[in-house]
Amino acid sequence: MDKSAYPYHGGRLRWHSSLAKLTFWSFVFIGIIFIFFRFHSDPSRRSLRTSSWGGPAWEKKVQTSARIRSRNGFSVLVTGAAGFVGTHVSAALKRRGDGVLGLDNFNDYYDPTLKRARQELLERSGVFIVEGDINDAALLKKLFQVVPFTHVMHLAAQAGVRYAMQNPSSYVHSNVAGFVSLLEVCKEATSQPAIVWASSSSVYGLNTKVPFSEKDKTDQPASLYAATKKAGEEIAHTYNHIYGLSLTGLRFFTVYGPWGRPDMAYFFFTKDILNGKSIPIFEGENHGTVARDFTYIDDIVKGCLGALDTAQKSTGSGGKKKGPAQLRVFNLGNTSPVPVTNLVTILERILKVKAKRNVMKLPRNGDVQFTHANISLAHRELGYKPTTDLQAGLKKFVRWYLNYYSAAGKKADAR
Numbered sequence: 213m214d215k216s217a218y219p220y221h222g223g224r225l226r227w228h229s230s231l232a233k234l235t236f237w238s239f240v241f242i243g244i245i246f247i248f249f250r251f252h253s254d255p256s257r258r259s260l261r262t263s264s265w266g267g268p269a270w271e272k273k274v275q276t277s278a279r280i281r282s283r284n285g286f287s288v289l290v291t292g293a294a295g296f297v298g299t300h301v302s303a304a305l306k307r308r309g310d311g312v313l314g315l316d317n318f319n320d321y322y323d324p325t326l327k328r329a330r331q332e333l334l335e336r337s338g339v340f341i342v343e344g345d346i347n348d349a350a351l352l353k354k355l356f357q358v359v360p361f362t363h364v365m366h367l368a369a370q371a372g373v374r375y376a377m378q379n380p381s382s383y384v385h386s387n388v389a390g391f392v393s394l395l396e397v398c399k400e401a402t403s404q405p406a407i408v409w410a411s412s413s414s415v416y417g418l419n420t421k422v423p424f425s426e427k428d429k430t431d432q433p434a435s436l437y438a439a440t441k442k443a444g445e446e447i448a449h450t451y452n453h454i455y456g457l458s459l460t461g462l463r464f465f466t467v468y469g470p471w472g473r474p475d476m477a478y479f480f481f482t483k484d485i486l487n488g489k490s491i492p493i494f495e496g497e498n499h500g501t502v503a504r505d506f507t508y509i510d511d512i513v514k515g516c517l518g519a520l521d522t523a524q525k526s527t528g529s530g531g532k533k534k535g536p537a538q539l540r541v542f543n544l545g546n547t548s549p550v551p552v553t554n555l556v557t558i559l560e561r562i563l564k565v566k567a568k569r570n571v572m573k574l575p576r577n578g579d580v581q582f583t584h585a586n587i588s589l590a591h592r593e594l595g596y597k598p599t600t601d602l603q604a605g606l607k608k609f610v611r612w613y614l615n616y617y618s619a620a621g622k623k624a625d626a627r
């Protein structure tokens with residue numbers, strides 16, 4: 213057929229096809245822009261996205277959750293309440309009659325489904341978690357207007373040692389800026405709360421003298437994570453000095469257990485062993501042992517409660533210091549380091565599956581070769597005495613893991 217005999221028809225076809233092309237390329241363009249903003253946006257901004265808050269119904273929920281139900285009980289704001297340690301501490305405080313209000317930004321550093329499941333667990337025991345970021349000063353101020361918190365258990369943080377190389381700004385955002393934002397609001401309160409917060413064993417960095425003691429220097433952090441926790445300790449000193457805030461930092465040593473963090477080795481080793489995947493096991497120079505002072509969550513919770521119970525009142529009010537206030541730092545470890553290879557052997561025994569071990573040199577990714585806590589100070593001052601060894605604690609973890617991931621058909625979306 214001679215196409216030129218039908219010029220109009222041919223033009224229409226051409227017009228249709230160019231319209232289709234235009235539409236197609238517009239979608240591609242919009243898609244690229246969407247992907248760009250989804251994956252390249254500043255993580256700090258991403259986590260600042262908060263759900264709506266405020267209004268009489270919301271305030272009532274906040275007040276009810278924070279209401280003290282025991283004699284001499286506390287009213288505690290728990291930041292990072294949907295996190296691993298935050299969930300356990302919130303539940304324990306609630307159980308003994310303290311008022312507890314949670315705050316969490318539910319970011320996607322690891323599977324947020326797990327955080328939502330922890331939230332459900334807490335909600336069933338009467339703990340409400342406000343969805344918001346510690347950098348949101350307006351939200352924090354509002355919370356302090358609604359509830360005169362006696363204590364803040366500050367556990368919100370960007371955790372994980374190795375991830376700091378991938379997303380450094382998230383550490384500065386949460387562990388430095390977020391901490392300052394929280395302290396700013398606390399110091400302004402008419403009745404300043406006492407603050408207990410999570411530092412880390414990683415502040416001991418490249419130290420070689422063991423066990424690590426609070427008296428040791430902490431000026432050789434091996435990761436940005438450790439550096440931000442160390443910065444937190446210095447910031448705590450400043451706010452204590454200028455504003456009279458009572459501050460207690462707890463140096464946690466590799467905390468593990470049920471409802472744990474999927475980015476941690478014991479957790480994803482379990483997942484990978486069960487899936488027949490090989491696991492990378494780090495070793496030091498000349499096949500040197502890499503070991504951790506793994507500490508069971510229930511022991512850590514007891515340490516946290518001990519710290520809250522012995523925290524003295526802040527002395528300032530409305531941003532003005534009235535006198536010297538308490539400033540403390542404690543190691544909370546198990547004080548019996550276990551080589552990572554032994555951790556794997558224990559998991560093999562519990563899971564009844566042989567691991568595919570891929571032993572490799574400790575990468576330069578922020579990891580240190582060993583940790584070991586001296587806990588005599590915490591024992592003396594907080595009555596802290598860990599009672600769970602790694603074998604017993606991992607058994608409890610595996611029981612929870614199998615139950616959690618089989619029960620709801622949930623996928624162990626560990627990393």
Ligand SMILES: O=C(O)[C@H]1O[C@H](OP(=O)(O)OP(=O)(O)OC[C@H]2O[C@@H](n3ccc(=O)[nH]c3=O)[C@H](O)[C@@H]2O)[C@H](O)[C@@H](O)[C@@H]1O
Pocket residue numbers: 371372373411412413414415464465466467475476477478492493494495502503504552579580581
């Ligand atoms: O105690 C602490 O301060 C820190 O404890 C953990 O950090 P880490 O001890 O490095 O815990 P994991 O990431 O679970 O690693 C445990 C051990 O397994 C080793 N590992 C890790 C990953 C891997 O692929 N292979 C491997 O052998 C690490 O070198 C380390 O010795 C937490 O992730 C930090 O948030 C916390 O602050």
